[in-house]
Amino acid sequence: MKSILKEILFILFALLASPFTLAYFLLSLVINKNQCIAFFSQLLSLIPGKSGAYFRAGFYRFTLKSCSKDAVISFATLLSQQDTCIANGVYIGPQCNIGMCSIKQNVLLGSGVHIMSGAKQHNFDDINVPIRDQGGSYTSIDIGKNSWVGNGALILADIGENCVVAAGSVVINAVPDNAIVGGNPAKIIKLRS
Numbered sequence: 001m002k003s004i005l006k007e008i009l010f011i012l013f014a015l016l017a018s019p020f021t022l023a024y025f026l027l028s029l030v031i032n033k034n035q036c037i038a039f040f041s042q043l044l045s046l047i048p049g050k051s052g053a054y055f056r057a058g059f060y061r062f063t064l065k066s067c068s069k070d071a072v073i074s075f076a077t078l079l080s081q082q083d084t085c086i087a088n089g090v091y092i093g094p095q096c097n098i099g100m101c102s103i104k105q106n107v108l109l110g111s112g113v114h115i116m117s118g119a120k121q122h123n124f125d126d127i128n129v130p131i132r133d134q135g136g137s138y139t140s141i142d143i144g145k146n147s148w149v150g151n152g153a154l155i156l157a158d159i160g161e162n163c164v165v166a167a168g169s170v171v172i173n174a175v176p177d178n179a180i181v182g183g184n185p186a187k188i189i190k191l192r193s
């Protein structure tokens with residue numbers, strides 16, 4: 001009975017979000033899809049509580065590359081890239097900033113986690129050209145299934161499966177499966193057995 005009620009809620013909130021979903025698709029005909037996602041993400045991030053999480057999941061299911069209907073995307077969390085994948089059982093805490101990434105099953109992100117779209121988003125080699133005009137390249141970051149990223153962590157590289165990233169860590173190198181990492185830059189503290 002509980003699963004049937006949840007399914008009804010998922011459908012209801014997808015219907016409630018449908019005007020925003022339709023507006024997104026119409027607007028994306030005129031402007032860049034990433035700019036559209038950023039705009040609607042900022043708007044929808046302000047809906048509080050569980051209803052806000054259901055509403056955002058109802059919208060992102062149809063506008064991101066993929067998003068599970070049961071993903072929890074908390075208050076004030078911003079997404080900036082349409083090529084983002086969010087699997088089932090994912091919890092994204094409040095005030096996160098999510099770039100281009102693939103978040104696998106049962107990942108937990110604490111509050112204020114920033115997943116960058118790779119470490120090369122901005123070129124800055126030419127001192128005669130403003131940094132904002134030098135371009136850069138985006139890379140998709142993978143967060144492996146059943147991993148936990150603590151509050152305020154900055155993620156610029158892939159994280160393996162079953163990992164723990166300590167709060168406030170700065171991940172600049174790929175993290176292997178089953179590792180517990182922490183610090184700036186994040187280093188392996190130990191491996192989970």
